[in-house]
Amino acid sequence: MLCAGVLLAGCSDTADDQPTAKSGGDASAAAVDPAALDTGSYPTSPAPEFGRATDATIVEVExxxxxxxxxxxxxxxxxxxxxxxxxxxxxxxxxxxxxxxxxxxxxxxxxxxxxxxxxxxxxxxxxxxxxxxxxxxxxxxxxxxxxxxxxxxxxxxxxxxxxxxxxxxxxxxxxxxxxxxxxxxxxxxxxxxxxxxxxxxxxxxxxxxxxxxxxxxxxxxxxxxxxxxxxxxxxxxxxxxxxxxxxNGGKTAERPMMDQGKVLIYAIPEQDAMEAQFGDDMAAYGPRGMAHRSINPPLTYRVLTETGSQHNAVAKTVVYRAKDDAGAQRIFDEWINDLKSQGFADAPSPQGLSNATCVTQDTVQGTADYCLVVKGRYVGEAHALDNKKDADQQISAQYLILEKANQNA
Known part of the structure; x- marks a missing residue:
């Protein structure tokens, strides 16, 4: 797997002629033009709640x-x-x-x-x-x-x-x-x-x-x-x-909830069934769980702990939920700074979403692109390899989902 930014993940080419975002965060509504957003085939609303683990999913959830x-x-x-x-x-x-x-x-x-x-x-x-x-x-x-x-x-x-x-x-x-x-x-x-x-x-x-x-x-x-x-x-x-x-006395105990913090419903699910068969995504992790998947584990663990980001979703995209708006902004800033310290450079923001920040880097696997955006207490993160358009579509759809997220969860 190619690793970029905070998570170890499959990472993303052509940079559209759009203005580069110099700062991220939950900017004013003027920074978003819903009519201009290209979300591809990705969902733009939260998923239904997942319910409890089943016989088919209990091992992965545990x-x-x-x-x-x-x-x-x-x-x-x-x-x-x-x-x-x-x-x-x-x-x-x-x-x-x-x-x-x-x-x-x-x-x-x-x-x-x-x-x-x-x-x-x-x-x-x-x-x-x-x-x-x-x-x-x-x-x-x-x-x-x-x-x-x-x-x-x-x-x-x-x-x-x-x-x-x-x-x-x-x-x-x-x-x-x-x-x-x-x-x-x-x-x-x-x-x-x-x-x-x-x-x-x-x-x-x-x-x-x-x-x-x-x-x-x-x-x-x-x-x-x-x-x-x-x-x-x-x-x-x-x-x-x-x-x-x-x-449990010979009886099946009540199964745990798949999405205990109700945050996975806000992440974009994998579209490729093969990508969702390894047991590690379509998951919700705390700070230590996210650190296991990070290329900067100490930073990930420290920042998520200090910002109260106890429930974080991993699927096609990643969603972090801090205890407050300031915590989400800090996660965003720390992740972008970490990416740039590893050699990533500014890349154009998606059309219609100038409050998202994207970075890019050429690697031996291809061109890796990361985009992040903040909405209230939530941070959305998207990545793609040799496909900047896909990263843009993911983060655009992710932003629309986060507009509907429960900020009081």
Missing amino acids: GQRLAEFTIVPFEIDAQLTSPGTPGKVLRSGKEFRSISSEAADILANDKMLYGYQTNASTPTATNTDPSKSVLHAVLRFNNAQDAAKAAREIHTQLTTVDTGAGVKTPETIDILPNTLVSTSESRYLAGPEVSVNAFTPHGDYLIYTWAKAPAAEKDWTAKTVAKALDLQAPLIDKFPAQPTKEQ
């Missing part, structure tokens, strides 16, 4: 909710600010395959319900510079016995079976007696490196942390695993997970 209770790598080490892939809902044990194919098979057999994974590394100028990395995941099971069983089986597999990547060395971390640890060494362009796999059963959950560092800094990996567990265990204890039938 995984999305879990994101807010999964620590972000920069919380473990302030240097871990460069994310790789966006945070991801794991809808089954099989989806752990991108991390470990051997572990994925075991997790599937041991009936993992769902999980959430996140990752980041220390920034480097080139791929020959030494770096440190962390991949962290929280996996939920039916019960504590299944979680502990999966941890033992994966650890045994990693330390006894060579599937082509070598057998991991079992080790211990003195202060983590319940954590199953294995390590391995390898050599890359930056020199010899050491990595550690750590699995810790914690009630119905299995906490997984993988950490990598230059071989000379092996101690950092152990300290990182310990810090991750120290932060993650109490956080996951606060997660209001949907009870299983077993936990």
